[in-house]
Amino acid sequence: MNSTEQTLSIIKPDAVERDLVEKIQKKFLEKKIKVLKSKKIQISKEEASDFYKVHQTKPFYDRLCSYLSSGPIVVMVLEGENVIQENRKIMGATDPKNADEGTIRKLYGISIDKNSVHGSDSIENAKKEIDFFFKD
Numbered sequence: 001m002n003s004t005e006q007t008l009s010i011i012k013p014d015a016v017e018r019d020l021v022e023k024i025q026k027k028f029l030e031k032k033i034k035v036l037k038s039k040k041i042q043i044s045k046e047e048a049s050d051f052y053k054v055h056q057t058k059p060f061y062d063r064l065c066s067y068l069s070s071g072p073i074v075v076m077v078l079e080g081e082n083v084i085q086e087n088r089k090i091m092g093a094t095d096p097k098n099a100d101e102g103t104i105r106k107l108y109g110i111s112i113d114k115n116s117v118h119g120s121d122s123i124e125n126a127k128k129e130i131d132f133f134f135k136d
Contacts, residue, residue: 005083006036008129010118013071016040020108021074024117027090027104033080037134045069051132054125060113067113075133084126087119 011024025035043051048065055061078087092103096115099106109115120126 003082004079005081005123005126006077006079006130007084007087007120007126008118008133009076009078009087009120010068011074011076012068012114012116012118013073014110014114015108015116016072016074018108020116024104024108025076028078028087031080031086031090033078033083033086033090035076036079037077038074039133040072040074041133042072043069051129063113077130077134084120084123088121091117091119 009028011021015021015024021040025038028035045065048068049056049061052061052064052068055064080086090104092099092105092109094105094115095112096105096109097112099109104117105115120129
């Protein structure tokens with residue numbers, strides 16, 4: 001059975017600032033993941049708060065929202081076989097110190113907060129997150 005999915009990927013401000021967009025996108029392409037849509041934007045802290053609403057009870061919520069809105073980001077819709085899980089493997093653990101060798105966060109992440117990328121964690125969240133940035 002073909003299980004082509006879509007997911008949202010965000011290249012966060014620390015990676016955009018260090019000009020890593022193409023290197024990160026290449027990681028997806030090497031794994032036969034298509035970048036269907038891509039745009040560079042800057043969001044407000046309010047938009048970041050809305051986007052990360054699922055984390056609003058967590059202690060890092062405010063830092064996360066401030067950070068995501070601190071500079072330009074690149075939002076992308078990725079498509080491929082089991083792309084949600086594949087993307088999470090390619091990104092690596094949230095904390096770059098714990099990420100596997102060769103993953104985006106191990107290669108480029110600075111800290112648990114500045115970990116270079118975001119990816120949806122479920123089909124349900126992927127749909128919500130894609131709609132958040134790519135309302136048709």
